[in-house]
Amino acid sequence: MNDFTVLVLPGAFASSVALTLDILSAAASLAARAACATPRWRVVTPQGAVQLNHGMTIDATILPKTARPDGSTWVIPGLGLESPPAITERLAQPDALRAMQALQAHVQAGGTVAASCSAVFLLQSAGLLAGRQATTSWWLAPLLQQLEPRCAVDADRMVIRDGTLVTAGAALAQTDLMLHLLSTQFSPALADAVSRALLIDGRQSQAQFIVPAMFANGNALIAKLVERFEFALPNPPGVAALAAEFCMSEHTLSRHVRVATGRSTSALLQSVRLNKARMLLETSKLTVEQVAERVGYVDTTALRHLMRKLTGVTPRQFRPAVSPPM
Structure with a gap:
């Protein structure tokens, strides 16, 4: 068998x-x-x-x-x-x-x-x-x-x-x-x-592999929302401000985001922050503290917690491995 x-x-x-x-x-x-x-x-x-x-x-x-x-x-x-x-x-x-x-x-x-x-x-x-x-x-x-x-x-x-x-x-x-x-x-x-x-x-x-822009999947509102978050970091607008920008109520905006992505507006923002932080950790020489500041956190505690919760790894583990000199 x-x-x-x-x-x-x-x-x-x-x-x-x-x-x-x-x-x-x-x-x-x-x-x-x-x-x-x-x-x-x-x-x-x-x-x-x-x-x-x-x-x-x-x-x-x-x-x-x-x-x-x-x-x-x-x-x-x-x-x-x-x-x-x-x-x-x-x-x-x-x-x-x-x-x-x-x-x-x-x-x-x-x-x-x-x-x-x-x-x-x-x-x-x-x-x-x-x-x-x-x-x-x-x-x-x-x-x-x-x-x-x-x-x-x-x-x-x-x-x-x-x-x-x-x-x-x-x-x-x-x-x-x-x-x-x-x-x-x-x-x-x-x-x-x-x-x-x-x-x-x-x-x-x-x-850790999520690219927030791909959540749009043809949805113009989500594409604009992700772009707005990315452009505004480290100080992204709140839901009320976003709803006003898109000429709809907070409830309507939240419902559109939930239906299109399966996530809340705040969770979508967290994905944008995580993706930006991952990119900076992998491609720049910024310290973890500087990366946290770039994505809108006042200290590294919140960033560490977010990464550990969502990806199971710490910020330093996103750094590319460096081979020892031959």
């Missing part, structure tokens, strides 16, 4: 698929050293051999038309979709609908399903996220929340397990997803061995 079933749709993100298979291969090679069973897996697609994005082709077993009890964890790599229209169009295709039916049957039989990035929308379209906690690519999180209001979407988390459903962030969070599955289904020792062998850093949050 297989431990994992990797479900790949045509056009899937090639690196997400490759990472999944490479991590499983590494786990199989290192299992004896970690004193645990060797993972087994199969790759299935709705149509046999499929072409991934950028032209890579892989062979696979055709997804059975009739679902059978399956004790494996189904893993769906990212679909290679970046925009709401692309997601809507892709999930309406016959192969996606067939995949949804298979996922529904697997979950109804008590099976576990894991997905990252835009593949999480496959779970949403299959009706599997209602009443659950989930994450996805941070810039797609607002869309996921709109499509499934009954799901508690957390854009900052890298991996979320809620019962038999496991979701992860943007495409390369597939590595974090696979390490989580290896750790929980085999042993932390195996996950650690794979992580060390492939030089994978453990990450708990997507927050």
